[in-house]
Amino acid sequence: MRKIKKHKKFTLNKIIPELKGFKIQSISESKIIRENLELTNRKNLTIIFLFIIILIIFNALGFITEYNSQNFNFRMYFFNNIYYILISLVFLIYFLIKPINYYNIKIDKHSINIKIYRIFIDLLTPKSHINLSSELLKHYYFYNRSFSFNKSLILTIKTNEEEIVKKNLNLSFLSKVDEQKIKRLLEKIIKQNNLK
Numbered sequence: 001m002r003k004i005k006k007h008k009k010f011t012l013n014k015i016i017p018e019l020k021g022f023k024i025q026s027i028s029e030s031k032i033i034r035e036n037l038e039l040t041n042r043k044n045l046t047i048i049f050l051f052i053i054i055l056i057i058f059n060a061l062g063f064i065t066e067y068n069s070q071n072f073n074f075r076m077y078f079f080n081n082i083y084y085i086l087i088s089l090v091f092l093i094y095f096l097i098k099p100i101n102y103y104n105i106k107i108d109k110h111s112i113n114i115k116i117y118r119i120f121i122d123l124l125t126p127k128s129h130i131n132l133s134s135e136l137l138k139h140y141y142f143y144n145r146s147f148s149f150n151k152s153l154i155l156t157i158k159t160n161e162e163e164i165v166k167k168n169l170n171l172s173f174l175s176k177v178d179e180q181k182i183k184r185l186l187e188k189i190i191k192q193n194n195l196k
Helices: 002-034 042-067 074-080 082-097 176-195
Strands: 037-040 101-107 111-118 128-133 137-144 150-158 164-172
Touching (some): 037 176, 042 082, 101 164, 101 176, 111 164, 128 164
Antiparallel strands (some): 037 101, 101 111, 111 128, 137 150
């Protein structure tokens, strides 16, 4: 009986440290996962595109319906629907003139990879692309552009030649939540870099 009790006690003493080690490993792994950030504005751009398409279809159907009527008068149609037409034109011209960008952001403790594509012009090749080691980041800040849906992310980077370079990245429809996520991780990276 004593031998059995000793054997059980020995087995328990062996298992408990292993379980503790498993818990510590699980916590550290979850911490590493939280340090990885992937963001895109695909959802927001999809909503904008749908809004523009609905606006075009609505105006086109209204014009076709009036045009097919017997007493169609273009001048009368224009004055009767002037508010809809002007609002639609303002939105369409704004989105064509102002740069609307699709972004893909991947940041972790090792690297910063940001690709920005210009909508309506070129979706195949990035307008701006940075892919650098996190150790090169020295400073950052956000800048709100007036009369625009874009927010600029300015990164101050130290190159391999010991030069300080600023990179300006325009992020369209960046939410406050995503902005805070970027800030938290970049601040953590800068703090880590300053300790080295």
